[in-house]
Amino acid sequence: MTTEAADKGAPRVSPLYDPKVRGIAYQVVLALIILFVVYEATTNAIENLRAAKIASGFGFWSVEAGFDINQKLIPFSSTGGSTYGDAFLVGLLNTLLVAFIGIILATILGFVIGIARLSNNWIIAKLSMVYVEVIRNTPLLLQLLFWYNAVLKPLPDPRNSLSLFGAIFLNNRGVVMPSPVPGPNFDWTWIASLVAIAIWIGLSYFARKQQAATGKRFPANLIGFGLFIILPLIAYWAAGSPLSFEYPKQSRFNLTGGMQIYPEFVALLVGLTIYTAGFIAENVRAGILAVSKGQSEAAHALGLSNGQTLRLIVVPQAMRVIIPPLTSQYLNLTKNSSLAVAIGYPDLVQVFTGTVLNQTGQAVEVIAITMLVYLTISLTTSFFMNIYNSRMALVER
Amino acid sequence: MKSIFKAAALGVAALGLTIGAASAQGVLQKVKERGQLICGTGLGIAGFGMPDEKGVWKGLDIDYCRAIAAAILNDPMKVKTVSLTAKDRFTALQSGEIDVLVRTTTWTMSRDTSLGLNFAGINYYDGQGFMVRKSMNIKSALELNGASVCTQQGTTTELNLADYFRANKMKYEVVAFVTNDETIKAYESGRCDVFTTDSSGLFAERLKFSKPGDHMILPEIISKEPLAASVRHGDDQWFDVVKWVHYAMLNAEELGVSQSNVDQMLKSDNPEVKRLLGTEGKFGEMIGLPNDWVVRIVKNVGNYGEVFERNVGSGSLLKIERGKNNLWTKGGLQYAPPIR
Numbered sequence: 001m002t003t004e005a006a007d008k009g010a011p012r013v014s015p016l017y018d019p020k021v022r023g024i025a026y027q028v029v030l031a032l033i034i035l036f037v038v039y040e041a042t043t044n045a046i047e048n049l050r051a052a053k054i055a056s057g058f059g060f061w062s063v064e065a066g067f068d069i070n071q072k073l074i075p076f077s078s079t080g081g082s083t084y085g086d087a088f089l090v091g092l093l094n095t096l097l098v099a100f101i102g103i104i105l106a107t108i109l110g111f112v113i114g115i116a117r118l119s120n121n122w123i124i125a126k127l128s129m130v131y132v133e134v135i136r137n138t139p140l141l142l143q144l145l146f147w148y149n150a151v152l153k154p155l156p157d158p159r160n161s162l163s164l165f166g167a168i169f170l171n172n173r174g175v176v177m178p179s180p181v182p183g184p185n186f187d188w189t190w191i192a193s194l195v196a197i198a199i200w201i202g203l204s205y206f207a208r209k210q211q212a213a214t215g216k217r218f219p220a221n222l223i224g225f226g227l228f229i230i231l232p233l234i235a236y237w238a239a240g241s242p243l244s245f246e247y248p249k250q251s252r253f254n255l256t257g258g259m260q261i262y263p264e265f266v267a268l269l270v271g272l273t274i275y276t277a278g279f280i281a282e283n284v285r286a287g288i289l290a291v292s293k294g295q296s297e298a299a300h301a302l303g304l305s306n307g308q309t310l311r312l313i314v315v316p317q318a319m320r321v322i323i324p325p326l327t328s329q330y331l332n333l334t335k336n337s338s339l340a341v342a343i344g345y346p347d348l349v350q351v352f353t354g355t356v357l358n359q360t361g362q363a364v365e366v367i368a369i370t371m372l373v374y375l376t377i378s379l380t381t382s383f384f385m386n387i388y389n390s391r392m393a394l395v396e397r
Numbered sequence: 398m399k400s401i402f403k404a405a406a407l408g409v410a411a412l413g414l415t416i417g418a419a420s421a422q423g424v425l426q427k428v429k430e431r432g433q434l435i436c437g438t439g440l441g442i443a444g445f446g447m448p449d450e451k452g453v454w455k456g457l458d459i460d461y462c463r464a465i466a467a468a469i470l471n472d473p474m475k476v477k478t479v480s481l482t483a484k485d486r487f488t489a490l491q492s493g494e495i496d497v498l499v500r501t502t503t504w505t506m507s508r509d510t511s512l513g514l515n516f517a518g519i520n521y522y523d524g525q526g527f528m529v530r531k532s533m534n535i536k537s538a539l540e541l542n543g544a545s546v547c548t549q550q551g552t553t554t555e556l557n558l559a560d561y562f563r564a565n566k567m568k569y570e571v572v573a574f575v576t577n578d579e580t581i582k583a584y585e586s587g588r589c590d591v592f593t594t595d596s597s598g599l600f601a602e603r604l605k606f607s608k609p610g611d612h613m614i615l616p617e618i619i620s621k622e623p624l625a626a627s628v629r630h631g632d633d634q635w636f637d638v639v640k641w642v643h644y645a646m647l648n649a650e651e652l653g654v655s656q657s658n659v660d661q662m663l664k665s666d667n668p669e670v671k672r673l674l675g676t677e678g679k680f681g682e683m684i685g686l687p688n689d690w691v692v693r694i695v696k697n698v699g700n701y702g703e704v705f706e707r708n709v710g711s712g713s714l715l716k717i718e719r720g721k722n723n724l725w726t727k728g729g730l731q732y733a734p735p736i737r
Contacts, residue, residue: 049513051631052491052513052629052630052631053510053513053630053631054491054511054512054513054630055510055511055512055513066556066559066560067555067556067558067559067571068558068559068569068571069571069573070570070571070572078556078559078560078563079563149582149586153583153586153587153588154586157587172586172587172588173545173588251543252540252542252543252544253541253543253544253545253590254543254544254545254570254590256543263588264572341575342575342579344572344573344574344575344579344583346573350550350573350575354484354550354551354573354575355484355550355551355555355573357484357488357551358483358484358487358550358551358552359507359551359556360511361487361488361491361507361508361511361512361513363488363491
């Protein structure tokens, strides 16, 4: 081999001094060290668990849990024979719920604040600045405790609830609302909504085509939205108003019946939304400032209004700068939702690495699963945001 | 370059060795070498383990740690306490962070077996109870249908609560918190109608309220909560030490050996007392301790009765009756095997 290399005119070197060979050797050594450490750690853990006679494995998954959780999106009760696996699902869904709603609200609030910070109105701009600085520079845990202990707990007790129209009640156990009970023909309303959405999509397709061909604008969104409101209403009325409400009733301890939103959820959602919105606002501001001033001046020169300039010229270009840091804020929000432990919201960490870990004593398995779940959620979020990012990215021809 | 590889290889090998050798030595030997006992305790439960105004930890559980330290090291203050939440306590013990867990921990079958623990002597017979506001006008736990209940997560309390409401076909809403303080705060602020924990804990926590008189403890005791010290599986010598420190304190009370008379008792002719205090036989050596181990315990900490009265009984703010925790000779459940 070396003779061949020499034939081609390359300088003859010992493999010991060949940078390529050395590079590979380093990689191999590093990989071996990592493998060795991982192997040692795993076998040690297994060995020690066995020596201490601590149960291991995932057999606990289908063992009956025997405890209760207040907020659950799927049925879960100690009476119904729910298992630790079910408890895991309840916790996971609660995490996803607060993360999903939190991301939507934080995005909306963040965009509003970010744009407001660049407003020409002095008061609005300064207020937004104060918001961003205060929220970004205090610890999230402190803010959560503030919302939970200082804002929601001092509300009146359930016997003296604040009530709105005698239907919605607010007390220190959360918000209780009438829950809708759909009647037999209620499905027509859903069908009407779906039809309206289909028409809406068709209209906007038609509008885009028409604008490309003739330059005329067609108010597809306005009409689509109108249909989305009106069609289901007509269907609802035609089917004979098949919806009744179950109103909350005062019982000895609590309001029973209706839908209840727990204060732990509200505190966590509000805390996460407001905190993350502060960061998103800065991302948005940075994104908008990154769009050169000439763009908006050109838009104004073409006769676009301030709103149109923002909506059609500035924001689409700013999005390219905003999306990557926005993704990391979404991930932060999801991961920060584990601070739920501090205020007793039954999220994945609270339920699974709290109660389940403690009742089963299988720390290694439980923590490993939990880490894997957060990793999966984060990677999935990144994946979709990357797809969105590549669609928004500048298409170069 | 070679030297770097060598260093790296050595480093990795050393890492592997240290992990491997972690559990080779017995805990008793380690405590002797370290000159200190590392004892897992709670975050602060009056009477069982709480720092006083000078920051010194006091309580029934703490005195057990002190008794073990006194028996081994002849100094009750050579104890390092590690405050643990209910949720973290077992992991701390399993991982070897603490030598012994004395933290109002209920002895249950699953903990004794699959958690890899051994429970050494019940230092307090407890049971779970409920606390409510007097203004609610509730006389019995059976009237609690529909109530919101605050509890600490990862405890037997959480499980008993579910069992009790299920057995009595009542509905409830559970609000679970990581620490006792958060749970109490939630109850006091009105987030819950009911606070539930071991009844000793109810008495202890009520003292901390701004108006203790506004709250009452319901008569029902819904569970058996034998609170015991625990150690890791697989170190029988250490298990014996912890277990026999407890029995020694009980035997001392039964034989009338107390902190004040232990020196006179050394001259006693009673063979049982002689064996207890090590003037006859070599009982201390059997568990790897000096023969005057019980003298050390009683002199420094006291017998079981003294420890009880000082921390939770008549000598404390809690004023809990001896009840089930009295000696078997006086109608209670505390019974120690003989030293012979």
